[in-house]
Amino acid sequence: MERIDKNNYYLDICKTISERGTCLRRNFAAIIVKDDEIISTGYSGAPRGRKNCCDLGVCKREELKVPRGTRYELCRSVHAEQNAIISARRHDMLGATLYLFGREVSTGELVINASPCSLCKRFIINSGIEKVIIRDNKTQYRTVYVNEWIENDDSLQGDGGY
Numbered sequence: 001m002e003r004i005d006k007n008n009y010y011l012d013i014c015k016t017i018s019e020r021g022t023c024l025r026r027n028f029a030a031i032i033v034k035d036d037e038i039i040s041t042g043y044s045g046a047p048r049g050r051k052n053c054c055d056l057g058v059c060k061r062e063e064l065k066v067p068r069g070t071r072y073e074l075c076r077s078v079h080a081e082q083n084a085i086i087s088a089r090r091h092d093m094l095g096a097t098l099y100l101f102g103r104e105v106s107t108g109e110l111v112i113n114a115s116p117c118s119l120c121k122r123f124i125i126n127s128g129i130e131k132v133i134i135r136d137n138k139t140q141y142r143t144v145y146v147n148e149w150i151e152n153d154d155s156l157q158g159d160g161g162y
Contacts, residue, residue: 004139006036007099011135014101017043021080022052024059026111027103028080032088032129034096042083046076053077072117081120085127094128101135110135121149 004012014029021027022045032039046052053059053076060074081098102111114134116124124132125146132144 007133007141008139010038010097010099011101011133011141013038013041014099014135015103017041018080018101018103021045022054023077024053024057024105025062027105028111028114029101030080030084031099032084032093032096033099034092034094039092039096040084040088042078042080042085042087044077044080045083047078050076069117072119079117079120081116082123085123085129088127090128095130096128098124098129098132099135100132110137115144125149 010031010033014031017029017031018027021029021043027044029041029043031041056076060076061071064071064074066074080102081100084098085093100114100116102114103109104111114136116132129146131146134142134144136142
């Protein structure tokens with residue numbers, strides 16, 4: 001019997017968590033792990049007490065054909081990374097790893113070149129998380145060191161994001 005590696009183990013958990021997502025466009029999930037222990041989880045969805053896009057049956061960004069990575073002020077959802085971060089203590093996130101999984105709602109396929117949006121990058125930087133591991137396909141993933149975002153400050157450029 002061959003066991004899956006730890007990164008794929010956590011990414012598989014992310015995949016399950018993404019099934020709680022309420023976005024009609026893309027559902028993401030994030031897990032924050034430190035010392036091989038899950039600190040917190042998050043998925044994309046409207047703030048507590050507000051109606052989700054899946055309940056309303058409409059995604060404003062999809063309806064307006066807003067390109068990926070732009071006009072997040074139109075989105076009802078709190079991103080998975082943000083939800084995971086606000087559910088954890090900063091002390092627990094220092095040096096931790098954030099795992100990220102995203103899938104297209106219309107096809108169920110993985111989001112191609114998934115990456116935290118520029119706002120989520122700022123949340124991740126301030127949280128003290130050390131690295132982000134992003135699923136690319138069933139068994140492959142990318143590791144991004146948060147220090148790279150600090151050293152290569154892209155805050156003046158747009159990005160692909162969600």
